[in-house]
Amino acid sequence: MTSEQIRALLNLPDMLDVPSALVVEPHPDDNEVGAGGTIKKLTERGCHVVYFTATDGRAGSEDPSVTAEDMVRIRMAERQQASAILGVEGSYNLGFEDGGSWSERDLMLTLVPILRQFRPALVMTVDPWAPYESHPDHVKTGRAVAAALIYAKNGVVLKGQGDPYEVPQIAFYGSAWPNVFVDVTETWESKLAALQAHRSQFDTPLWPMLSAYFGAEAEQLYHEQIDANRPGKAEAFKLLASMQMHFFPEAMRS
Numbered sequence: 610m611t612s613e614q615i616r617a618l619l620n621l622p623d624m625l626d627v628p629s630a631l632v633v634e635p636h637p638d639d640n641e642v643g644a645g646g647t648i649k650k651l652t653e654r655g656c657h658v659v660y661f662t663a664t665d666g667r668a669g670s671e672d673p674s675v676t677a678e679d680m681v682r683i684r685m686a687e688r689q690q691a692s693a694i695l696g697v698e699g700s701y702n703l704g705f706e707d708g709g710s711w712s713e714r715d716l717m718l719t720l721v722p723i724l725r726q727f728r729p730a731l732v733m734t735v736d737p738w739a740p741y742e743s744h745p746d747h748v749k750t751g752r753a754v755a756a757a758l759i760y761a762k763n764g765v766v767l768k769g770q771g772d773p774y775e776v777p778q779i780a781f782y783g784s785a786w787p788n789v790f791v792d793v794t795e796t797w798e799s800k801l802a803a804l805q806a807h808r809s810q811f812d813t814p815l816w817p818m819l820s821a822y823f824g825a826e827a828e829q830l831y832h833e834q835i836d837a838n839r840p841g842k843a844e845a846f847k848l849l850a851s852m853q854m855h856f857f858p859e860a861m862r863s
């Protein structure tokens with residue numbers, strides 16, 4: 610059964626028609642890289658979007674004249690600017706150390722009460738199961754978010770930390786097995802502006818190369834998945850109903 614068929618059976622809305630979304634990123638800037646055009650599109654359509662950033666971004670500079678504390682301050686300010694450009698309503702920092710020894714479970718325990726409080730119609734995060742994804746913060750964050758979905762709906766686990774809530778669906782960006790492609794041609798400039806708000810990361814000699822790479826990748830996706838006869842840009846997601854997140858081996862191909 611395809612993901613689309615399952616979502617139709619469950620009466621789940623299209624990804625762009627959800628009223629609220631909670632987007633969890635490992636580092637400040639990941640949400641923009643993976644989903645900036647789609648997030649802008651969602652907020653333009655009236656969707657209430659909030660960000661949660663797992664780590665403080667202190668590993669974002671190797672310049673010895675910049676202290677870790679300075680880097681954290683800089684990146685938190687950049688994150689606020691970037692999310693504001695995309696129309697995000699709230700941006701929260703969970704404060705785990707960038708590159709630190711925190712565990713997937715630590716983050717999962719933090720996220721369960723948050724999901725129960727915010728009760729989003731959609732959760733978005735990085736795909737931790739992409740082959741060759743080797744950044745520990747990305748793997749831990751994606752898996753912690755997925756595990757938090759499982760426990761947020763269970764009234765026995767973390768009893769007393771909010772009323773149980775089942776997140777209906779989850780969209781992973783950076784997925785090797787995407788099943789939803791969003792036309793972000795109209796919001797591409799906003800995505801680039803939001804990326805550039807992360808000046809500590811992208812105001813560098815590499816930006817022309819990086820922005821060209823992001824653009825070429827998005828154009829190829831559009832050409833292959835949306836319309837081969839017109840130019841455009843797309844972002845890709847692995848969208849799953851929460852019931853596909855447990856004992857559902859077909860999820861990879863769904």
Ligand SMILES: [Zn+2]
Pocket residue numbers: 635636639747
């Ligand atoms: Zn990252």
